[in-house]
Amino acid sequence: MGGAAVRGGASGAGGAAAGGVDERVVLAGIPLRNAVLTASGTFGYGTELAPFLDLRELGGFVAKSLTLEPRHGNPPPRIAEAPAGMLNAISIENVGVKAFLEEKLPALPEGVVVLASAFGTEPGLYAELAARVSSHPRVAGIEINASCPHVKAGGIEFGQDPRLLAELVATVRRATARPLLVKLSPNVTRIADMARVCEAEGADGVTLINAVQAMEVDVERRRPVLSNILGGLSGPAIRPIALRMVWQVAQAVSIPICGVGGIGSAEDAVKFLLCGATAVQVGTQNYLDPTAAVGIARASRTTPAGTAFSASPI
Amino acid sequence: MACGFGVCLGCAAPRSHGGFALVCRQGPVFEAGEIDWAGLP
Numbered sequence: 187m188g189g190a191a192v193r194g195g196a197s198g199a200g201g202a203a204a205g206g207v208d209e210r211v212v213l214a215g216i217p218l219r220n221a222v223l224t225a226s227g228t229f230g231y232g233t234e235l236a237p238f239l240d241l242r243e244l245g246g247f248v249a250k251s252l253t254l255e256p257r258h259g260n261p262p263p264r265i266a267e268a269p270a271g272m273l274n275a276i277s278i279e280n281v282g283v284k285a286f287l288e289e290k291l292p293a294l295p296e297g298v299v300v301l302a303s304a305f306g307t308e309p310g311l312y313a314e315l316a317a318r319v320s321s322h323p324r325v326a327g328i329e330i331n332a333s334c335p336h337v338k339a340g341g342i343e344f345g346q347d348p349r350l351l352a353e354l355v356a357t358v359r360r361a362t363a364r365p366l367l368v369k370l371s372p373n374v375t376r377i378a379d380m381a382r383v384c385e386a387e388g389a390d391g392v393t394l395i396n397a398v399q400a401m402e403v404d405v406e407r408r409r410p411v412l413s414n415i416l417g418g419l420s421g422p423a424i425r426p427i428a429l430r431m432v433w434q435v436a437q438a439v440s441i442p443i444c445g446v447g448g449i450g451s452a453e454d455a456v457k458f459l460l461c462g463a464t465a466v467q468v469g470t471q472n473y474l475d476p477t478a479a480v481g482i483a484r485a486s487r488t489t490p491a492g493t494a495f496s497a498s499p500i
Numbered sequence: 501m502a503c504g505f506g507v508c509l510g511c512a513a514p515r516s517h518g519g520f521a522l523v524c525r526q527g528p529v530f531e532a533g534e535i536d537w538a539g540l541p
């Protein structure tokens with residue numbers, strides 16, 4: 187298996203001298219300050235936390251998934267606790283692309299690397315959204331959410347059917363020249379096949395994994411906890427699944443991988459890099475500790491664990 | 501309440517005129533008429 191650089195990934199090798207780590211990471215054509223991003227839906231639009239954190243310390247952040255029009259999510263309960271994680275069925279509540287471009291993006295400090303996440307119920311809507319966000323200079327790249335586990339139409343359907351996924355990626359690819367990542371669903375039998383489809387249709391990289399489809403039951407009320415019945419499991423509970431899938435995808439494609447799932451520490455992040463990821467995203471851990479991602483990003487530069495950020499994959 | 505600062509959208513309470521309010525950011529205290537009480541679990 188080739189090193190990260192072969193995958194267009196972390197340019198770590200040359201910079202590891204003198205106790206330092208080369209901070210320059212290129213993910214799917216997007217230059218990043220370091221390999222640590224935050225995951226879509228777990229960091230809002232950045233504006234919520236910008237007063238408390240220097241978001242420029244992050245490699246970047248992926249904003250909440252967008253639809254063309256503003257969208258309300260599911261009725262409560264939308265979230266539930268789970269062992270070593272949580273369930274959610276928010277259902278892509280978002281401000282819509284117009285407010286994102288006109289209000290949210292301009293409110294962010296210069297120098298913050300922003301990826302927009304696109305969601306829709308059909309390929310044409312994803313493509314239109316991708317084209318809209320591509321027109322904005324602050325959008326460094328686009329992540330297609332082909333994997334939301336609890337929306338009734340769209341999302342996961344695309345991530346579970348290779349033919350639909352191919353059509354989706356090809357359609358969005360025609361609509362944007364920006365770096366394009368496809369966020370994959372773990373709710374499939376062969377994740378590597380899905381990644382191959384993305385590579386073949388011109389995606390610049392893949393992000394994995396989204397939440398694992400799951401449910402929880404309230405025994406006293408004798409009904410599901412979530413109003414939507416089904417939700418997505420995230421947090422440390424899914425990390426070994428995510429590592430397995432990142433490793434499998436790394437064997438199958440040569441486009442770079444952004445690893446997500448249960449990352450709570452620099453050591454967790456390094457595990458993903460060792461499995462073949464070029465960069466990582468921190469998700470649920472942001473809720474427990476809003477400074478977690480910045481802390482991991484700092485560790486990627488300064489701690490002994492950080493030296494492993496430039497390691498070759500296993 | 502997962503995050504407490506408005507990024508997870510998990511604490512949504514239905515508004516009487518449609519849409520949702522975030523209890524962590526826009527609440528936790530609301531005018532009674534603002535909330536669709538029947539829509540709460």
Ligand SMILES: Cc1cc2nc3c(=O)[nH]c(=O)nc-3n(C[C@H](O)[C@H](O)[C@H](O)COP(=O)(O)O)c2cc1C
Nearest residue numbers: 225226227251274331395396420421447448469470
């Ligand atoms: C409350 C919540 C909302 C999420 N919203 C989105 C979303 O809008 N778009 C998306 O691509 N992923 C979304 N995700 C999935 C995360 O980005 C991430 O893929 C998943 O939670 C696994 O990573 P983690 O275990 O670090 O949280 C959401 C996750 C949670 C918990």
Ligand code: FES
Nearest residue numbers: 504506509511524
């Ligand atoms: S608790 Fe996360 S948005 Fe309110």
